[in-house]
Amino acid sequence: MSSPYAYEDGPDLAALAALLADRTRAAFCLALLDGRAWTAAELARHAGVAPSTATGHLHRLVAGGLLTEERRGRHRYVRLAGADTAEMIESLASHAPYRPTPVRSLTDAHRRRALARARTCYDHLAGALGVAVTDAMTQRGYLDWHHGPALTAEGLRWLRETGVADDRPAGSRRPHVRTCLDWTERRDHLAGALGAALFRHGLDAGWLTVRTGSRIVRVTEAGAEALHTLLDLPDTLDTAVTSA
Amino acid sequence: MSSPYAYEDGPDLAALAALLADRTRAAFCLALLDGRAWTAAELARHAGVAPSTATGHLHRLVAGGLLTEERRGRHRYVRLAGADTAEMIESLASHAPYRPTPVRSLTDAHRRRALARARTCYDHLAGALGVAVTDAMTQRGYLDWHHGPALTAEGLRWLRETGVADDRPAGSRRPHVRTCLDWTERRDHLAGALGAALFRHGLDAGWLTVRTGSRIVRVTEAGAEALHTLLDLPDTLDTAVTSA
DNA sequence: CGGACAGTTCGGCGGCGGCCGAAGTGTGAC
DNA sequence: GTCACACTTCGGCCGCCGCCGAACTGTCCG
Numbered sequence: 390m391s392s393p394y395a396y397e398d399g400p401d402l403a404a405l406a407a408l409l410a411d412r413t414r415a416a417f418c419l420a421l422l423d424g425r426a427w428t429a430a431e432l433a434r435h436a437g438v439a440p441s442t443a444t445g446h447l448h449r450l451v452a453g454g455l456l457t458e459e460r461r462g463r464h465r466y467v468r469l470a471g472a473d474t475a476e477m478i479e480s481l482a483s484h485a486p487y488r489p490t491p492v493r494s495l496t497d498a499h500r501r502r503a504l505a506r507a508r509t510c511y512d513h514l515a516g517a518l519g520v521a522v523t524d525a526m527t528q529r530g531y532l533d534w535h536h537g538p539a540l541t542a543e544g545l546r547w548l549r550e551t552g553v554a555d556d557r558p559a560g561s562r563r564p565h566v567r568t569c570l571d572w573t574e575r576r577d578h579l580a581g582a583l584g585a586a587l588f589r590h591g592l593d594a595g596w597l598t599v600r601t602g603s604r605i606v607r608v609t610e611a612g613a614e615a616l617h618t619l620l621d622l623p624d625t626l627d628t629a630v631t632s633a
Numbered sequence: 634m635s636s637p638y639a640y641e642d643g644p645d646l647a648a649l650a651a652l653l654a655d656r657t658r659a660a661f662c663l664a665l666l667d668g669r670a671w672t673a674a675e676l677a678r679h680a681g682v683a684p685s686t687a688t689g690h691l692h693r694l695v696a697g698g699l700l701t702e703e704r705r706g707r708h709r710y711v712r713l714a715g716a717d718t719a720e721m722i723e724s725l726a727s728h729a730p731y732r733p734t735p736v737r738s739l740t741d742a743h744r745r746r747a748l749a750r751a752r753t754c755y756d757h758l759a760g761a762l763g764v765a766v767t768d769a770m771t772q773r774g775y776l777d778w779h780h781g782p783a784l785t786a787e788g789l790r791w792l793r794e795t796g797v798a799d800d801r802p803a804g805s806r807r808p809h810v811r812t813c814l815d816w817t818e819r820r821d822h823l824a825g826a827l828g829a830a831l832f833r834h835g836l837d838a839g840w841l842t843v844r845t846g847s848r849i850v851r852v853t854e855a856g857a858e859a860l861h862t863l864l865d866l867p868d869t870l871d872t873a874v875t876s877a
Numbered sequence: 878c879g880g881a882c883a884g885t886t887c888g889g890c891g892g893c894g895g896c897c898g899a900a901g902t903g904t905g906a907c
Numbered sequence: 908g909t910c911a912c913a914c915t916t917c918g919g920c921c922g923c924c925g926c927c928g929a930a931c932t933g934t935c936c937g
Binding site: 477 | 652662728777
């Protein structure tokens with residue numbers, strides 16, 4: 390019993406944590422939370438390290454199962470291994486201390502405000518807008534939190550009427566309704582398969598747009614109108630949503 | 634944009650992960666998942682390091698907010714900061730690779746089997762028994778997974794009849810029904826406030842016992858009978874539950 | 878074929894951090 | 908008062924690992 394680590398069977402928590410315990414690798418993972426596949430060079434530039442350094446980090450992350458890679462020609466595309474990985478990272482991030490950084494410019498300030506207002510969280514909506522949508526769905530009786538988050542019968546009807554394609558693949562083990570702690574709002578927003586379906590619908594319907602390479606979500610005019618009629622969200626999303 | 638880390642505002646994922654990225658600290662946290670308060674010396678012996686080494690690690694964990702400490706006389710008691718911290722660690726552990734260790738003795742084999750059969754997971758039940766209870770509650774219609782885990786009306790009635798004290802403190806933000814990935818079974822078991830209430834009731838009613846300093850849960854004779862009549866679990870828990 | 882470019886491998890440097898033992902501080906028991 | 912003991916602080920050792928630049932491999936394009 391006394392020899393060091395001898396009876397340390399069980400999950401190798403330290404090995405997993407070590408993958409995220411480096412600033413550069415953490416920056417990679419946070420960037421990849423946008424759900425896209427990035428190339429090694431993109432990530433290297435993003436984190437401010439040399440390509441050779443990025444290579445090593447990516448090897449470790451892929452070997453550790455956090456990332457999957459896809460070689461295409463001379464490019465190495467890399468993405469998060471799956472929704473569960475993304476949710477693990479988000480959940481970890483929501484427990485992590487916030488690192489304040491001085492605002493360096495006007496565009497920087499704008500970028501941050503936009504990110505706090507509405508952004509993607511892997512494959513669903515986050516930020517003030519994500520929380521607002523979740524709240525509105527609750528208030529209108531589409532979500533019930535009494536015994537954990539759940540979709541109500543009215544919610545199901547509402548989804549059908551709205552035309553949200555919420556069919557889960559039969560074999561999928563992904564939870565349907567799930568919450569995800571929003572790290573700017575410090576409150577739950579809707580995640581899981583339902584959150585993803587909702588967000589996908591928002592894109593398909595032309596309510597939301599996302600610029601490639603960014604997590605910032607913009608609401609179109611049609612989107613503002615839809616959110617107003619469907620969920621009573623204020624038209625003046627820019628101001629109203631930001632203040633909350 | 635290109636200066637390293639300059640725009641790295643946001644959650645400091647790496648700092649949090651670094652706390653868990655060391656074998657000794659990870660062993661501390663996993664041990665503390667039993668929900669008890671441990672002394673520094675106990676943890677040091679458990680992990681096989683010198684007391685002076687443990688001191689340093691505990692300082693970091695407390696400073697990082699993962700642990701809280703309580704000085705009493707010449708002892709320093711330390712415990713997980715809360716249920717959310719415990720759940721974060723459990724969720725991380727369930728994603729971590731399993732580290733196989735050779736079985737070293739007969740008692741070791743017994744200990745592992747007992748741990749896989751039934752153990753505590755911070756403040757609720759885990760292991761094969763935890764999963765079996767969750768399954769039985771689902772099969773009898775007490776839990777509904779169709780739209781995320783939720784307690785049904787029948788489930789609520791059953792809890793009342795059984796006498797489980799499931800009153801949540803009014804101000805609590807802790808989720809009521811929650812799942813927790815079991816790392817031996819690789820399936821969900823019941824967690825959250827409900828899982829804790831259920832486990833507490835099992836202890837109070839004399840159905841379950843836990844030896845101090847261990848996570849192993851034993852089912853009493855009365856417990857086996859109760860689980861049989863209440864949930865149709867087989868009497869022969871030792872054999873039946875183990876095989877699953 | 879040659880040049881541009883993405884990614885990789887390798888060697889070497891530097892620093893962080895985990896480990897210990899020895900010595901020191903405070904608490905509790907007798 | 909004296910001893911035992913829990914914990915702490917400090918100094919020093921050692922190894923790991925993150926970083927880079929330079930050289931190399933392979934792909935795409937003209």
